[in-house]
Amino acid sequence: MILSRNFYKRPVQTVARELLGKRLVRQIEGNFAAGYIVEAESYDGEQDQACHARCGRTHRNAMMYGEAGRAYVYFTYGMHWMLNCVCGNDGYPAAVLIRAIHPVEGFDLMSKNRPGIKESLWCDGPAKLTKALEITGELNGIDLCDPISPLKIEDGIDIPVNTIQTSARIGIQSTPEPWLSMPWRFFTIIPENFKEQV
């Protein structure tokens, strides 16, 4: 089942934690690929000094203020795309950065986009998974709750609570405390040999 919009209309930390194990599905002209989310970070409102919305609403971050359950895709470092899920109520800027997934379907598509790279390294970083799944700014604002959307998130596997770990967020070095140390990164580990049983 595809995740409902109400799933995203909750505190962003809750959404980030519960996204672990969910199934990210990318459809491209009949082809599709999917993976289970294994790492996510939450960004929570204008007061969060690590959040793109810390300086208020701009053209770039406008999507974060919009409807929950949509994708916020942005470009950074001159070459990388990042995928986020918009959360919380309309008008409140919050989103979950999808940092890593565990590939389970569409290996041909991902290997095509990540040539010469080991499978375990295809999607183990936020810019890596967007490249493997061909996620770019064209998908900014796409509805993740729509069954016919080219990018959506469905129910996946249960992640035992005791395997979920947290840490400070990554790559936000110039962020002041307490935001720098907020334990808003959630991750788990799915065994290397894990394959979907269906």
Place this chain on the structure above:
DNA sequence: TCTTCGATTGTCT
């Protein structure tokens, strides 16, 4: 295995 560093461009001040 670890650390360092260059790439490269949209966005905001």
Place this chain on the structure above:
DNA sequence: GACAATCGAAGAA
């Protein structure tokens, strides 16, 4: 004009 929610190659150990 500065910098960015990063990656991957290269070199050292």
